[in-house]
Amino acid sequence: MTEKIKPSQFIYSYGPGAILDGLHGPRIILGTQTGLFHPNSPLSSEINTRFHIIDDRMTNSLLDGGKIFRLPTEQEQRVQGTANYLTNPFPTWKLCVNRDMHKGSDSFVLYQEGSCPVCHDTSRTGQEAIRFVQACRNGHMDEIDWGYLIHRSGRKCETNHYYYNPGNGTISGITIVCPVCKQVCQFGNVYYSDYMPCSGRFPEKEVYRARKPIRRYGICTAHMKIIQRRAANLRITDTKTLLRIETALTSLHVNLQDTAITAGLHLADPQNVDDLKTMLNTLVETGQIRDVKKNEILRHDWDQISEAIQIIKKPGGSVMSYDELIRDEFRKLLDGSEQGIPPQRDDNVRGETICEMIPEMRKTFSVKDQTFLISPVSRLTTITVQTGYHREISDSGNQQQQAAPQVKYDDRFRDSQQNTVRWFPGVQYTGEGLFIRLDNAGEWHHTLSGESSNQWNNAYNDRDQYTEYLFRDTTSRIELHPVFIWWHTLAHLLVRAIGEDAGYSSASIKERIYLDLDGDRARGGILLYSTQAGDGSMGGLTALVPYFDRMLEMAFGQLDTCSGDPLCLEEKFLHSAAVRKVNGAACYGCAMNSETSCEHRNMWLDRHVLMGNVT
Numbered sequence: 001m002t003e004k005i006k007p008s009q010f011i012y013s014y015g016p017g018a019i020l021d022g023l024h025g026p027r028i029i030l031g032t033q034t035g036l037f038h039p040n041s042p043l044s045s046e047i048n049t050r051f052h053i054i055d056d057r058m059t060n061s062l063l064d065g066g067k068i069f070r071l072p073t074e075q076e077q078r079v080q081g082t083a084n085y086l087t088n089p090f091p092t093w094k095l096c097v098n099r100d101m102h103k104g105s106d107s108f109v110l111y112q113e114g115s116c117p118v119c120h121d122t123s124r125t126g127q128e129a130i131r132f133v134q135a136c137r138n139g140h141m142d143e144i145d146w147g148y149l150i151h152r153s154g155r156k157c158e159t160n161h162y163y164y165n166p167g168n169g170t171i172s173g174i175t176i177v178c179p180v181c182k183q184v185c186q187f188g189n190v191y192y193s194d195y196m197p198c199s200g201r202f203p204e205k206e207v208y209r210a211r212k213p214i215r216r217y218g219i220c221t222a223h224m225k226i227i228q229r230r231a232a233n234l235r236i237t238d239t240k241t242l243l244r245i246e247t248a249l250t251s252l253h254v255n256l257q258d259t260a261i262t263a264g265l266h267l268a269d270p271q272n273v274d275d276l277k278t279m280l281n282t283l284v285e286t287g288q289i290r291d292v293k294k295n296e297i298l299r300h301d302w303d304q305i306s307e308a309i310q311i312i313k314k315p316g317g318s319v320m321s322y323d324e325l326i327r328d329e330f331r332k333l334l335d336g337s338e339q340g341i342p343p344q345r346d347d348n349v350r351g352e353t354i355c356e357m358i359p360e361m362r363k364t365f366s367v368k369d370q371t372f373l374i375s376p377v378s379r380l381t382t383i384t385v386q387t388g389y390h391r392e393i394s395d396s397g398n399q400q401q402q403a404a405p406q407v408k409y410d411d412r413f414r415d416s417q418q419n420t421v422r423w424f425p426g427v428q429y430t431g432e433g434l435f436i437r438l439d440n441a442g443e444w445h446h447t448l449s450g451e452s453s454n455q456w457n458n459a460y461n462d463r464d465q466y467t468e469y470l471f472r473d474t475t476s477r478i479e480l481h482p483v484f485i486w487w488h489t490l491a492h493l494l495v496r497a498i499g500e501d502a503g504y505s506s507a508s509i510k511e512r513i514y515l516d517l518d519g520d521r522a523r524g525g526i527l528l529y530s531t532q533a534g535d536g537s538m539g540g541l542t543a544l545v546p547y548f549d550r551m552l553e554m555a556f557g558q559l560d561t562c563s564g565d566p567l568c569l570e571e572k573f574l575h576s577a578a579v580r581k582v583n584g585a586a587c588y589g590c591a592m593n594s595e596t597s598c599e600h601r602n603m604w605l606d607r608h609v610l611m612g613n614v615t
Contacts, residue, residue: 007071007427011386012237012596015425017141017204019090019229025129026229027087031205032423035086036069038208053426055244055383061320062240066422068385086208091133091143091229095164098126107163110146110176117161132191133229136198136222137393141234142213144226148196150178150185157181191226198222225393233392238470240322241512241599243329244354244381244428246344252308255297260288265309273302323473330514330525333435334443337362337375354381354430361542364439365549368556368614373439376542380433382531385426432541433529434548436494443523448482450612452573452584456482459575468580472600479604483522484515485584488600489610491526492591493555498528501550502540507594509541559611562590573606584608 005014014020016031029035053068071085096102096109101119110130115122135141147156157180167173172188198220206214227234256262260283270276280294297305311320320328332341336357344355356379363374437443448457459466460480471477478484491511498504512527530541544551562568564587573584584606586592592602 004074007073008384008429010071011239011384011425011427015237015386015389017139017202017389018235019133020087021129022087025089025094026091028090028203029085029087030208032425034207035204037423038086053383053428055242057320057325058240058242058383058385058426061325062242062322062387063385063422063424066424068383068426069423070426070428088203088206088208088210090203091130093130093143093146095128095130096121096126097128101126105163107165107177109161110164111161113160131228131230132226133234134196134199134224134226135234135391135393136220136224137391138198138220138222139202139389139391140198140200140220140222140224141203141391142199142201142224145196145199146176149187149190150176150183151181193225196224198224222393227393235389236392237386238388238390239384239386241382241384242325243512244383245329245332245341246355252297252300252304253312255293256308256312258289258293261293261297262312265313270309273298273305276305321473321475323476323478326472326512326514327516329512330516333357333375333377333514333525333527334437336377337373337435337437343379352430353379355379357435361545363545363548365552367549367552370614371439372548372552373437374545374548375435375437376545377433377435377527377529378539378542379430380529380531381428381430382529383426383428385424387424429531431529431531432539433527434541434545435525435527437525438523443525444521445483445486445523446613448486448609448613450608452606452608452612453482453485455573455575456480456485456584456606456609459573462575465577466580469582469603470601478515478517479600481515481517481522482609483524484513485604485606485609486613487515487524487526488513489586489591489605489607490555491528492586492593492598492605493558493610494526494528494551495593495597496558497551497554498544500554501547502544504530504541505594507596510597511599513599556610556614558590559607559614562587562607564589569607572608 016029018029020027051069053070093112096116098119098121109116109118111117134144146162157178159180163177165175171191174187176185200219264279268279283289284291284294340359341357343353357377361376365372463477463480471479495506495509499506509528509530514525516523568587569585571585573581582603585608586605591605595601
């Protein structure tokens with residue numbers, strides 16, 4: 001009774017709390033402590049070696065010291081002879097659809113355990129899993145309390161089944177009848193409302209083969225809503241992705257975090273490279289550091305050193321925000337587009353190349369009034385970690401509606417070497433990419449103009465008011481900046497153009513939008529990459545560089561037309577306290593792509609910003 005899923009599916013779609021369709025009914029994936037790190041798990045004895053993904057930037061800055069594991073492959077599991085991940089039945093209520101065998105009723109029978117209590121049929125052909133569960137915005141989820149649904153404040157009848165009439169096939173046409181008192185529930189009336197207080201249940205945190213559900217009434221103040229168990233908003237994963245790339249900051253961090261150097265930075269507080277050189281010379285003369293480490297630090301320019309020092313000296317040490325890490329990537333790619341990136345190798349995985357850029361392969365193209373530099377990344381490696389998930393369930397009983405909180409992985413696994421370790425599911429892929437930026441002095445973007453750009457700029461200046469959306473980094477909310485909108489919209493159009501010209505599907509190419517701000521100046525770029533096996537990770541994407549002018553022409557050509565026009569083009573972004581919008585002129589006919597491709601869930605797009613700033 002197993003189901004095969006790709007490692008990337010476990011990160012982007014599944015994981016603890018997700019419901020799968022099993023051979024004998026739906027199953028819920030248990031938390032890591034009980035579902036994955038069970039005594040017979042292949043990970044229990046080898047988590048620190050074979051299945052451990054090592055990335056210090058991700059671990060220290062984004063996971064609060066937690067570690068990353070990957071799921072064993074099918075071949076590794078076959079060698080171990082045990083299942084990868086344990087699951088529990090959920091939901092357990094079923095429908096017997098053998099109407100002809102239900103004497104005295106022309107309805108389906110809703111029951112929970114064993115065989116149908118009316119016809120006693122045990123064949124799988126006549127049994128269906130119920131397609132509804134109940135959940136709240138705080139992440140709790142439970143079986144539907146059908147007795148409460150029918151009787152409400154009245155006393156529940158003693159029965160182990162109910163009659164379920166699907167009516168005309170719509171939700172509003174479903175009726176449920178108690179076989180004892182004959183009371184009827186119109187299912188549509190409760191489906192569209194918050195029908196009961198939250199039960200406080202997390203079925204994914206229960207033990208394997210739990211006999212009784214664990215409910216904690218009174219803890220959660222939210223209301224539960226009925227929702228289909230396969231609904232997309234029932235479980236939305238929260239992921240973080242970083243490139244495995246050795247940047248100036250990461251190498252500086254390693255050297256500056258030396259105990260003697262860190263202490264010297266706090267005492268001497270160097271303000272320029274000469275002050276730093278004096279401090280390091282003193283440490284070398286006193287034998288606290290080696291001359292090699294001093295020279296390794298001083299080979300970087302002062303701007304890079306100063307930024308690294310500020311990060312190390314701030315509370316929390318060298319912990320960087322997600323936005324800082326991504327800007328660090330951007331600067332390394334900017335340097336790589338000019339000077340290249342020599343092959344960087346991963347000594348933990350047989351010396352495999354994890355990043356490489358060859359500057360001789362880059363091309364420059366002028367399209368409209370912009371000159372673009374297209375630099376191939378012949379080798380890149382990404383690490384994606386699922387940090388948690390949330391349920392986007394509205395709660396009309398809560399007058400002050402806020403964004404759904406994230407359900408974090410707080411399960412602990414005790415191994416033989418450490419007392420408690422936080423483990424996060426992750427996946428590492430190697431592939432290729434295209435880095436796209438403007439080819440001008442300093443790569444700084446020209447000032448954007450137009451009504452839509454001004455509205456987005458107003459939203460960015462008032463970004464602290466946008467608390468109801470999921471941003472890549474809530475400390476910066478750079479997605480609201482008009483230059484980000486410009487690059488993000490162009491990225492989506494380019495993905496579509498590559499699909500039309502080269503045959504790639506929009507789901508096979510992922511995006512990363514970069515934005516670096518310096519006062520009133522802004523510069524941005526795009527990384528389009530493919531790292532999934534079989535989706536162009538063998539040179540197909542980088543081979544498009546000599547012909548990329550065609551893709552740029554097609555992308556800008558798609559700006560003026562959309563199958564949804566004029567309605568799509570009439571849609572404009574407006575910064576308003578009363579109405580919060582995430583897009584301007586953008587729909588699935590022009591700028592929206594597969595959500596597995598878009599890092600921002602098809603938000604922060606606007607054709608008007610791009611149309612108003614090209615000629």
